[in-house]
Amino acid sequence: MTLTASNALLSFGGILLLASLRAEAALSVTLNGTPCSVDNIVTRDVCIIGGGSTGTYSAIRLSDLGKTVMVVEEKNRLGGHTETYHDPVTGTPHDYSVVVWHDLDIVRNYFARLNVSLVKSSAGGSGAKQYFDFQTGKPLPNYSPGDPTPGLAAYAAQLAKYPYVEEGFDLHYPVPSDLLLPFGQFVKKHNLQSMGSLIFGFAQGLGDVFAQPTLYVMKNFGSDILKNIKTGFLTTAEHDNSLLYEHATADLGPNVLLNSQILAVDRSDREEAKVLVKTPSGVTLVKSRKLVFTIPPKLENLRGWDLSALERSLFRQFSNSGYYTAILRNSGLPSNLSLVNVSPHTEYNHAALPGLYGITPTGIENLLDVKYGSVNGLPDDQVKKDILSTAARLQVPGRTTGNPELAVYSRHTPFELTVPPKAIAGGFYKRLYGLQGQRHTYYTGAAFHTHDSSLLWQFTEALLPNITAV
Numbered sequence: 001m002t003l004t005a006s007n008a009l010l011s012f013g014g015i016l017l018l019a020s021l022r023a024e025a026a027l028s029v030t031l032n033g034t035p036c037s038v039d040n041i042v043t044r045d046v047c048i049i050g051g052g053s054t055g056t057y058s059a060i061r062l063s064d065l066g067k068t069v070m071v072v073e074e075k076n077r078l079g080g081h082t083e084t085y086h087d088p089v090t091g092t093p094h095d096y097s098v099v100v101w102h103d104l105d106i107v108r109n110y111f112a113r114l115n116v117s118l119v120k121s122s123a124g125g126s127g128a129k130q131y132f133d134f135q136t137g138k139p140l141p142n143y144s145p146g147d148p149t150p151g152l153a154a155y156a157a158q159l160a161k162y163p164y165v166e167e168g169f170d171l172h173y174p175v176p177s178d179l180l181l182p183f184g185q186f187v188k189k190h191n192l193q194s195m196g197s198l199i200f201g202f203a204q205g206l207g208d209v210f211a212q213p214t215l216y217v218m219k220n221f222g223s224d225i226l227k228n229i230k231t232g233f234l235t236t237a238e239h240d241n242s243l244l245y246e247h248a249t250a251d252l253g254p255n256v257l258l259n260s261q262i263l264a265v266d267r268s269d270r271e272e273a274k275v276l277v278k279t280p281s282g283v284t285l286v287k288s289r290k291l292v293f294t295i296p297p298k299l300e301n302l303r304g305w306d307l308s309a310l311e312r313s314l315f316r317q318f319s320n321s322g323y324y325t326a327i328l329r330n331s332g333l334p335s336n337l338s339l340v341n342v343s344p345h346t347e348y349n350h351a352a353l354p355g356l357y358g359i360t361p362t363g364i365e366n367l368l369d370v371k372y373g374s375v376n377g378l379p380d381d382q383v384k385k386d387i388l389s390t391a392a393r394l395q396v397p398g399r400t401t402g403n404p405e406l407a408v409y410s411r412h413t414p415f416e417l418t419v420p421p422k423a424i425a426g427g428f429y430k431r432l433y434g435l436q437g438q439r440h441t442y443y444t445g446a447a448f449h450t451h452d453s454s455l456l457w458q459f460t461e462a463l464l465p466n467i468t469a470v
């Protein structure tokens with residue numbers, strides 16, 4: 001019997017037991033006209049591509065609405081950009097990527113459903129702020145970001161003109177020209193200069209926020225964010241945001257394929273979509289009536305997909321920024337300061353990219369949180385080297401030399417997906433949204449709205465009636 005060799009597989013659920021029994025007599029299927037042999041075939045109502053913020057939400061909600069699901073995730077865990085470091089010495093958790101959610105019913109209901117407690121939190125981070133030019137390592141003791149209040153008030157008045165940008169990309173045409181202006185020009189036009197430093201710090205991950213079309217900035221930094229800055233965001237009571245995803249993983253049981261790569265997708269059949277997946281225990285074919293697509297739609301991430309000419313022509317237009325996170329150990333830097341990267345040479349004294357946004361406390365001795373940005377993707381080796389050499393040159397009073405190393409490093413890249421103003425004005429997002437429901441596929445996730453978990457759950461919730469319709 002092959003069963004003795006399959007203990008690990010058995011714990012993964014009945015599906016894989018089946019796979020092991022069939023391993024010697026592989027099944028043959030035809031995908032995109034090519035015969036493929038598979039170890040296992042499963043049928044679900046919905047196959048969810050990507051198990052990050054949006055994919056996990058989709059899986060839980062669709063299950064609760066009585067649908068059978070299968071989530072396909074390439075990493076070894078659900079959660080996507082949500083990552084938690086557990087200090088091996090103290091066991092203390094630190095969320096080094098996604099930190100907060102909006103205080104909204106949809107958020108509270110979802111966490112209650114997965115039995116994870118929430119508390120109010122500010123998005124500001126901890127530690128007394130000190131300003132350094134990270135390029136030279138020198139302190140800038142006389143620098144102050146100034147009072148952003150007048151700029152924020154004027155910005156809020158501008159936001160109020162475009163309430164629909166907070167719901168998605170259902171734009172009004174012709175697209176108002178202010179939404180297409182590079183944000184730096186929009187700032188000057190509406191006298192928002194006093195919020196220049198604040199927006200750069202908030203819109204981390206957007207690359208050069210002042211060069212991005214204003215539309216993307218408004219989607220990232222919208223009215224509900226402004227409200228939550230005043231009234232408080234939500235975070236997990238345990239300060240371990242990955243609990244949400246661990247509970248979801250347990251809840252979904254065998255309906256998640258982790259460490260799994262998509263080999264091919266065939267949506268040509270009128271009845272069902274076929275997704276061929278390489279899993280750690282063999283090749284599985286997932287057949288489903290509907291797909292929920294939540295991954296970054298960059299062509300290099302869609303090898304094996306049967307993209308239509310339209311899908312290809314839309315997805316190839318996306319550019320992306322780079323965003324990276326790390327935890328620095330033994331840096332010799334104090335554990336209780338928030339070090340902000342400012343530059344004497346930029347318009348709002350914001351950090352020059354590529355570079356660190358800042359280094360902030362984790363609440364754990366000897367461990368510091370690092371955020372790093374670039375206008376496009378960079379090789380990991382370059383980012384890691386830059387983080388270490390930058391940390392080494394910071395002239396923080398009282399520091400020791402240390403022996404800096406990265407306790408963890410994470411590549412959140414491609415991050416923000418954008419298209420040029422001309423494409424936005426020309427109806428790019430109308431065509432992108434026109435894909436909804438075509439070829440069994442529903443699209444959600446950051447590229448289809450914005451990098452904000454709470455708003456993505458709202459956006460996904462609104463799609464559910466269509467996904468569950470027969």
Ligand SMILES: Cc1cc2nc3c(=O)[nH]c(=O)nc-3n(C[C@@H](O)[C@H](O)[C@H](O)COP(=O)(O)OP(=O)(O)OC[C@H]3O[C@@H](n4cnc5c(N)ncnc54)[C@H](O)[C@@H]3O)c2cc1C
Pocket residue numbers: 049050051052053054055072073074075078079080081082096097098099100101102205260261262294295296301302323324325412444445446447450451452453454456
């Ligand atoms: C450092 C950082 C801090 C942030 N802080 C906050 C915050 O405090 N609050 C907030 O609301 N938002 C925050 N965000 C934004 C965050 O919420 C994301 O925008 C959100 O995770 C987007 O959800 P998503 O489902 O589109 O993508 P993801 O969560 O990234 O999920 C996509 C999933 O698909 C998987 N995947 C990708 N390609 C494939 C493939 N080809 N095959 C199989 N699987 C694939 C990925 O591994 C990932 O798990 C932060 C992001 C970062 C990077």
Ligand SMILES: *[C@@H]1O[C@H](CO)[C@@H](O)[C@H](O)[C@H]1NC(C)=O
Pocket residue numbers: 115
């Ligand atoms: C919910 O979480 C609490 C606290 O972690 C735990 O005591 C309880 O058993 C959990 N309930 C369910 C239904 O999982």
Ligand SMILES: *[C@@H]1O[C@H](CO)[C@@H](O)[C@H](O)[C@H]1NC(C)=O
Pocket residue numbers: 128334336337
């Ligand atoms: C940080 O900690 C050091 C000693 O570890 C202490 O001297 C200093 O006052 C602290 N600074 C702040 C801003 O808390």
Ligand SMILES: *[C@@H]1O[C@H](CO)[C@@H](O)[C@H](O)[C@H]1NC(C)=O
Pocket residue numbers: 436437463466
């Ligand atoms: C969802 O279905 C409704 C009703 O059929 C339709 O009007 C709407 O355009 C659909 N929305 C999407 C995003 O497909």
